[in-house]
Amino acid sequence: MNTYFLIAGSLCFLLGFVHSILGEYLIFKSKRRKGQIVPTIGNTDLKGRHLRILWATWHLASFFGWCIGAFLVEIALVQEQWNAEVVSFTVYATAITMFVSSLLVFVATKAKHPGWIVLLLIGILVIVGN
Template identity: 45%
Template structure:
């Protein structure tokens, strides 16, 4: 999930937001019908997805390092199910053309398999 977040933010900046900058960190050159405020929130939400993915990755790492991994099985299942739902959302919304669904599916599967409970 750390790798997914890094790739997501980096490729978003390169492929989407780079052309929409006016010498600023936050893109300002909104293509119609978007307005500047729409572009700003899209940019923020784009990177928020990465930040939240890193937070989930940190939780999974902490759970994996716990001496009582089975006690965290429910938490890990919740993360795995939410990640799986995200994978299905991206798959459906992009008709499978965006590779993010596959990365999220792999992350969900690994989390599910690593939960330490039957």
């Protein structure tokens, strides 16, 4: 078992979970009509249809993180059973994705959003685990 990949995959799940929960609470809660799942209360700068796609995209990011986490956990548990080239490609693609995502969040938030640290840590764990 590859402990580095297992920890990185678990962090992907945790980050996605925290991302969705906090986003719902801090960003979208006040933009939703009572009884609705999808927020639709926009304003002059952000129309309802734009808000709906932002909401969907917000949760897509979490879902994609969970999918990457699932790959990493699977590789961690049964790496020997996978084709080495497929594992190598998946590992490097994941590491690059995490490093670029970390940089994007770092720059966009002027390092004020802690998500960049978790993304960077996942990328490092994936590289070290390989």
